[in-house]
Amino acid sequence: MSTRPVDVTTAGGALEVARLREDFPVLARPMNGQRLAFLDSAASAQKPQAVIDAERRCYEEYYANIHRGVYALSQRSTQAYEGVRKTVQRFLNAPDEREVVFTRGTTEGINLVAQSFARPRLQPGDEVLITGMEHHSNIVPWQLVTEATGAKLVVVPVTDRGEVDLDEYRRLLGPRTKMVAVVHVSNTLGTINPVTDMTRLAHEAGVPVLVDGAQSAPHIPVDVQAMGCDFYAFSGHKTYGPSGAGVLWGRFEHLSAMPPYQGGGDMIRTVRFEGTEYAAPPQRFEAGTPNIAGTIALGVGLEYIESVGRERIAAHEQELLAYADERLAEIEGLRVIGTAPEKAGVISFVLKGAHPHDIGTILDMEGVAIRAGHHCTQPLMERYGVAATARASFGLYNDRDDVDALVRALHRVKEFFG
Amino acid sequence: MSDLRELYQEVILDHNKRPRNFHPVEPHSHEADGYNPLCGDKVTIQLRLDDAGRIEDIGFQGDGCAISTASASIMTEMLKGHTVDEARETFDRFHHLVTDDDAQPDPSLGKIGVLAGVRDYPMRVKCATLAWHTLQAALEERESVSTE
Numbered sequence: 001m002s003t004r005p006v007d008v009t010t011a012g013g014a015l016e017v018a019r020l021r022e023d024f025p026v027l028a029r030p031m032n033g034q035r036l037a038f039l040d041s042a043a044s045a046q047k048p049q050a051v052i053d054a055e056r057r058c059y060e061e062y063y064a065n066i067h068r069g070v071y072a073l074s075q076r077s078t079q080a081y082e083g084v085r086k087t088v089q090r091f092l093n094a095p096d097e098r099e100v101v102f103t104r105g106t107t108e109g110i111n112l113v114a115q116s117f118a119r120p121r122l123q124p125g126d127e128v129l130i131t132g133m134e135h136h137s138n139i140v141p142w143q144l145v146t147e148a149t150g151a152k153l154v155v156v157p158v159t160d161r162g163e164v165d166l167d168e169y170r171r172l173l174g175p176r177t178k179m180v181a182v183v184h185v186s187n188t189l190g191t192i193n194p195v196t197d198m199t200r201l202a203h204e205a206g207v208p209v210l211v212d213g214a215q216s217a218p219h220i221p222v223d224v225q226a227m228g229c230d231f232y233a234f235s236g237h238k239t240y241g242p243s244g245a246g247v248l249w250g251r252f253e254h255l256s257a258m259p260p261y262q263g264g265g266d267m268i269r270t271v272r273f274e275g276t277e278y279a280a281p282p283q284r285f286e287a288g289t290p291n292i293a294g295t296i297a298l299g300v301g302l303e304y305i306e307s308v309g310r311e312r313i314a315a316h317e318q319e320l321l322a323y324a325d326e327r328l329a330e331i332e333g334l335r336v337i338g339t340a341p342e343k344a345g346v347i348s349f350v351l352k353g354a355h356p357h358d359i360g361t362i363l364d365m366e367g368v369a370i371r372a373g374h375h376c377t378q379p380l381m382e383r384y385g386v387a388a389t390a391r392a393s394f395g396l397y398n399d400r401d402d403v404d405a406l407v408r409a410l411h412r413v414k415e416f417f418g
Numbered sequence: 419m420s421d422l423r424e425l426y427q428e429v430i431l432d433h434n435k436r437p438r439n440f441h442p443v444e445p446h447s448h449e450a451d452g453y454n455p456l457c458g459d460k461v462t463i464q465l466r467l468d469d470a471g472r473i474e475d476i477g478f479q480g481d482g483c484a485i486s487t488a489s490a491s492i493m494t495e496m497l498k499g500h501t502v503d504e505a506r507e508t509f510d511r512f513h514h515l516v517t518d519d520d521a522q523p524d525p526s527l528g529k530i531g532v533l534a535g536v537r538d539y540p541m542r543v544k545c546a547t548l549a550w551h552t553l554q555a556a557l558e559e560r561e562s563v564s565t566e
Binding site: 032357372374378412 | 421422425426431434456457458459460481482483484485487539542545
């Protein structure tokens with residue numbers, strides 16, 4: 001179930017993007033009569049043929065429910081599904097494949113930790129520490145558990161450049177803090193947070209840490225052991241795989257001590273009306289029939305990323321970010337929100353006189369797909385005093401032509417609203 | 419480019435740049451806040467009905483895209499002096515125009531008809547109708563409305 005080996009580097013080691021783009025069928029389709037410049041990978045990435053084929057092949061050749069059937073099809077499905085744990089273990093450099101829990105996505109992973117890990121530990125007056133740049137999915141689950149337990153949500157402020165205020169983080173990390181949940185890479189600002197340092201500081205205070213990896217897993221190398229965190233969640237659909245499939249990695253000692261998140265089939269050892277004995281992790285957290293083909297294809301998405309090379313992807317996206325920053329500086333009245341020195345390929349901006357929604361529509365007509373809105377980070381929008389921004393975000397398949405198309409289309413916006 | 423001109427007609431650009439009735443109405447008899455969670459657009463509609471049930475004054479405030487701003491601006495301009503029933507009828511006809519694929523041009527809608535182009539952009543229909551939904555909420559004495 002592995003992707004074919006690809007040689008997508010030039011002699012200098014840089015990505016040969018033109019060759020890579022051929023792996024993504026949708027990129028060959030014109031959009032509104034133009035070459036598609038897909039600049040919304042932070043929302044969801046496009047899929048390479050290998051991922052599409054893997055999902056199709058599962059249904060065409062060997063699909064059956066997993067863990068239950070004694071027949072060959074079920075065994076093959078089970079093997080393919082369970083095999084993905086090994087891929088994820090390697091992808092995250094996790095110590096043990098039993099620490100890999102399959103979820104519907106990052107959101108479910110965070111909710112799982114909030115409900116199964118944090119909730120039983122929280123008392124009235126305790127605190128959960130998050131940052132001001134969290135996505136709604138790393139805010140609302142913590143609001144639910146703090147409201148239910150009488151604990152309090154504490155927010156570390158963000159600086160004008162878009163960095164977590166580390167002095168404030170140190171100050172707020174107090175004896176009442178029982179959990180830290182922090183985004184690795186901000187989907188709105190692009191900021192890469194110093195999660196290794198933040199985890200070390202939290203651990204010094206005896207506080208466990210969850211890292212929201214939705215935006216880091218597809219773009220930069222991730223090593224949960226080096227990071228030192230307790231939990232790391234990411235989504236298949238942002239790592240070039242299908243939607244509705246994701247991963248929660250958690251330290252085995254935590255997972256073993258956590259009660260199940262949901263009850264149902266496949267997460268039990270024995271069920272009696274008098275009581276149920278739960279299965280060991282990770283099955284304990286995977287009640288019901290999961291997204292079998294989707295999870296198998298998620299594994300192929302991760303293998304695809306590995307085959308291209310995460311260092312190379314990160315370097316390529318950095319180069320593109322620098323080029324885009326330079327080109328966007330040409331546009332009068334454009335202000336980038338989020339200028340942290342450690343930044344991934346995400347550019348949020350506002351343009352004087354033009355609302356992000358109008359920018360999004362006009363860019364679409366020019367074949368440029370961007371996100372316009374609050375990016376599910378409404379508190380962050382308030383922090384910067386804007387209702388919404390336009391956001392261009394990169395994937396491994398983007399190139400300078402995409403940036404040029406963005407700049408050209410923004411000049412069109414100025415023709416209307418300048 | 420021609421498609422864009424069809425959506426962003428001069429009338430829309432003009433009302434976006436110089437919105438009419440962009441002010442509070444004091445005193446007002448009705449008020450509501452509208453919110454589009456998709457993009458964060460917010461609008462507040464205030465109006466005052468006279469004894470005969472006609473809209474004596476109407477104004478809006480808020481922050482929105484060109485489509486929602488123009489829609490609110492034209493709406494306030496065209497409904498002044500009309501009865502509540504007439505306003506509701508106009509909304510129904512406008513809603514039909516921007517949501518029904520088979521809708522024919524409706525000259526009786528006047529200037530607001532320039533927004534017919536949003537029909538081809540389903541995500542933008544909410545922008546075009548935000549102020550209208552908010553007006554309806556105000557008339558029904560609901561305090562707020564969301565287009566979600």
